[in-house]
Amino acid sequence: MTLTLAAQVALIAAGVIFLWALLLGVWKFAQIMRSPTGHAHVYVDIAHRAALMYSFATAMLAVFVQFSAWSTVVNVVALAIVVYFFVTAVASYCLHGALRDTDNQMHPTSPMMTAGMVALIIGEVGGSAVIIAGFIVEQSHTWS
Template sequence: MVVYFSVAVKLAIIFSGLFLWVGMFTGVWKYWQIRKSSQARAHYYVDIAHRSSLLYAPASLILAVLAAFSVWSELWNLVFVLLNVFFFSASILSYVLHGFLKDTYNQFKQPHRLGKRILPKSVMTFCMCLLVLSELFATGMLILGAGLYLF
C-alpha cells in the first residue's frame, strides 16, 4: 500500500524529529552544566531549550495529523505548518542563545538583553504578538480544516 503525504505533513514529521533531536542534544548540554555546577543546576535557558524542544516534537506530530486530515489546499496546509514550525524553531533558537550567552534569566525582563546588546521593547512586543497571532491562527485553521473533514 502506497500512502501519499503532502509536503506539509512531511515537513511537520521531519521537524518533529529535528525538535526531538535538539531536545536530546540540549539534554546532554543540560546534564553537562548540572555536573559542572556547584548547585547541580543548568542555566535557566538551557533547561527551557531542552524542555521546549521535547514539547515541540509531539506538537509537530499533531500538526502533521491535522494537516493530513485538513480540507484546505496543500498550499494552505503548508503555510499553516510552516508558520508553526518557524516560530517553534525561533523560540528554541532564542532559548539556546540565552543559554549559551548566559545573559538573562528572564527574556521578558526589561531591558531586553541579547548578549551585550539591548533590544528595544517594541521589537520584543512585535515578535511576541506575531508569534501568538501566527501560531493561534495557523493551528486554529488546521483544527478547523481537520474538523470539517472528520465531521
C-alpha cells in the same frame, strides 16, 4: 496510506526538533554536572523542555494536516508559520542559555520584544487554528 506533503514536512520537522531536544538534553546534563548547585542555566533547561514539547506538538499537527480539508498550499504555509515560531523560540532560549545573559528574557521589555511576542502569538495560534479547522471541516463530513 501515502502521507500528504504537509504531513511529511510536519513529521520531518518534528523529527529534527526532537533530535535538537535530545542534544539540548546533553547540553543540560553537561551544565548540571559542572555546576556547583547541580543546575543548568535556566534557559538551557527551558530550551530543552520547549524543544521536547514543540517536537510532539509538530507531530500532532502532522495528523491534522494529513486529514485536512484544506489544500496542500494552505496546510504547508500554516504549518511553516507555526514551526518557524517554534524553532525561533527554542533558538532564542539557546542563545540566552549560551550567553547566560538573563534569567527572564521578557524583562526589561521593549517595543521590539512586544512586537515579536504578538507575532509569535498570531503565528502559533493562528497557524494552528487554520490547521485544526481544516481537520475539523474534513471530519465533519463523516458526522451525518
